[in-house]
Amino acid sequence: MKNPSPAVDRTRLLATIERLAPRMTEILSEFVAAPSLSGAEQPAADFFEGALTELGLESERIVLDSSLIEGMPLFSCPCDPDNGRYNLLARHLPRMGGGRSVLFNGHIDVVPTGPEALWTRPPYVPWVKDGWLHGRGAGDMKGGLVCALIAYQALREMGLQPAGTVGFNAVLDEENTGNGTLATVHALQNALGKAKLSDFDAVLIPEPFGETLMRAQVGVCWLFIDITGRPAHVAYMSKGVNPIEAGIAIMADLKALEAEWNAPERRHPLFRDVEHPLNFNLGRIEGGEWNSSVPCTCRLGIRFGFFPGTTAEEATLQVTQRIRATAARLDADLTVEINARGHFSPGCEYELDAPPLRMLAEAHEKITGAAPKPLACTATTDGRHFALMTDIPVTVYGPLARNIHGIDEAVSLDSMKRVAATMAQFMADWCGVEPLD
């Protein structure tokens, strides 16, 4: 490996990022305006492909084919058909080379907006106020992907380019399953496309966790619980069995299990100081037919967290046993069918001592004047694929956002500038730079 190239002038880098700030806002606004619910990401894929092309980067399409990845350990049962959907993997290849490489991996899908009336402005009509860009996906995580593009563009505006391979992997289906990144890892491992796993010796996931460096994340699983009771006229309610009331009781017992798992003595050491690390969420409920009928059915959609070191199978088994025990206690006539669909995602730890991650922390310190804080994250990210399935050092590092998955989601533009500058500094330090073609 050649010696890394001379240091990039930091004053000039920061001035370049500042000059690119209006462009950064413009790209992110157009990206947010391209709706991309999990399962329907095409508008955002089209936009991102264009943004990569503008930077001279050609994208390879990695098609999500569940039949190729369903045997892999991190596969989650899909919530949507594959429908020919694809990730975009673009690579910058150095002219002279000899530098080390990095892959930026981010998801383009977003979660549902909820009622538009709750938003100050429509969720796919981005607006800027007080330095925050609002809109669904602005923070989670189109902003982070745009930071990576601006970082790369900044080096180019300075007449430089990375002296190692830099990959940009924009994936689908992170919010439901993580199968998008799994498809890319599978393709890279099996050299199914132009890019190979050995092309990359560091991975950064620019999820919006406020410029922290992630050192661990919880596991996350979803379950769908279909409860069938015994319908009856409410005048003779005692003859019926109410599955909606059973669902409420099941959730109450799951909250007791959540408290057990969060107990101080049962905590994973990296989560000891985290307030309530494991969250059990009743995210959806459907059921019933008529106000004056004891209902027939109820469906719950739940999400639960668990600590790294526990497998998704073990966690799901314990939750399933608790659900069945509650149903049996309530009424022998209740039928409960439980399906694991969506996230089946174990937790993981990140080795922040690995050379590229130490260098990322140093780059952050060069730009901001302070070391980044480590984060034990109470959500899942696609970092787990690389942490659990490859030897490539990986962490999560991205801008400050607020109200992600909520109303009036927004990302801080100042934070995006700092993250873009840190990423450019990191590419210069880790990959080295060479004169632009």
Ligand SMILES: [Zn+2]
């Ligand atoms: Zn995200």
